[in-house]
Amino acid sequence: MTASINHNNFLKYALIICWLITAVVGYHGFFEDHELLTVSLFNIKIPESFIFLSAIVMFLSPIIAVLTKPVTGKYLFALGVITYGIICIGDVHRITPYMIAYFSLFACFTFLKQDRHIFYTALLFTISGIYIFSGLHKFNTTFITDVAPRFYFHSLPISYDIRMGFFMAAIEVLLGILLFFKKTRKPITVILIVMHLVIMWKLSPWKHGWNYIVIPWNLIMMSSLFYIFQQSNKLRFKIGSGRSVFIGLAMVIWIIPGYSQFFYVPENISMKLYSGKTIPGYISFTEKVPQFESMDAQPKKTYMVIFLMQLSLEERGIGFNPEVVYYEKVFSRFREKYSSTNQLHLESYKKFKNELP
Incomplete structure (x- = not known):
């Protein structure tokens, strides 16, 4: 029991730290408007001072929510979601897949922290869904020919070809599915952690020159996988009183990304990050x-x-x-x-x- 609590605290503080790093790295995006790049939703112009204050509330509310009792935390979490909606109305570029995933993890801690079995199930439900639909979105020509080669180790004796690209997409889906099975869960978490280390290297400024915001996102995914690895033999699947939270998680992590496989859904709410489906501009x-x-x-x-x-x-x-x-x-x-x-x-x-x- 004590070990489970300690691992739970590790993941909780890892989430808070990565969330704060995201706020720092994305300060000019979340807290400020940009003369050229800011595009308001519905053509509604929100004063920049109000955006700044909303962003402060948005980043602080979920943190306080996970550190307080559920009866208070649920209102603070709701406040965080509302203020996130406000700053997204001010600029659509603030709608990102990793922010949706962050709020999903905060929801697990806020509403389910009193039952570690329900919490563990919700975490598995969230993490596996991210991998499954991220992988499914990668079955397209652009990912196979343009994106996948960026992640490949071209120093290997096997040259990259389209079959390797399809294999990379398929393996992500398979790994997400295998997280649900107790016998395969531990080795799969290790493989996924290694995958995130590769992503951090390939997409960071040290390799392809992207942005540091990929670092906290990958760190919290690895921390979640480490928690799943550590608790795999100690906790069981259980939904119990967490039904309403599971419905919310199912909507943002499973239903919307699943629907987007067949019908149009805006890019940044459908887990298409690095999928090759993105329209470049x-x-x-x-x-x-x-x-x-x-x-x-x-x-x-x-x-x-x-x-x-x-x-x-x-x-x-x-x-x-x-x-x-x-x-x-x-x-x-x-x-x-x-x-x-x-x-x-x-x-x-x-x-x-x-x-x-």
Whole structure:
């Protein structure tokens, strides 16, 4: 019993620390608006001071909720969700898969912490769903030909081909499913932890130059897997009084991502992160714009091309919500501010670069 409590506390404080690191890394995205990149939902303009205060409440409320009694914690958790909704209305780019997953984990701690068996079941339910639907979304040509090679170790004696890409997608789905079975759970958690270490290396600024926000997200996933590993032989599946929480988790972790396999669902609420289904957005300029030269995809040419996802990650610490309507709104702002703005490109760079002057 004592060991279970200690491991529970480890995961709880790991969640809090990773949540706070996310707030720090994404400060310019969650707490502040951006002149060019901020796109409000429903064209509702919210004062920046109100966004700042809402973001403070949003990041602090779930933390206090898990540290207090459930009777108080449930109201604080609700406050955190409401304020998150407010800052997302102020800017759609604040809607991200990892924030949905964070709130799911906070919900487990807030509502289910009194019964460690129900908590363990909810954690497994959440973590496995993330892997299963993330893997299912990867069965597409773009992931196989463009994204998967970034994660592959090309120094291996086996060369990368499309079969390897399909295998990577299939293995993620399989690993998520095998988490449900007691006999396979421990080795699967070890494999998944190694996978997250590879992701952290490949997508971090040390390799492909993405953003530090991938680090706390992968750390909390590894911490959750470590907890599952440690408690696998001690805890059993149980839903009991946690039915309403499981329904909520099923909606955001299973039903919406599952529905998105067949019908349109906005990118950032359907677990499509790194799936290859993301629509890339680039802006080309007829002349160099000094402000963006550090991210120019064609530094040796007279014109300039920038990747909007990279711009958002570098300047705000959060990604760009890759919907066409938001690309178009941001492009119109660039045209107003920079006379050399040329064209919006909604395809991979290698497909349009030869068409540029």
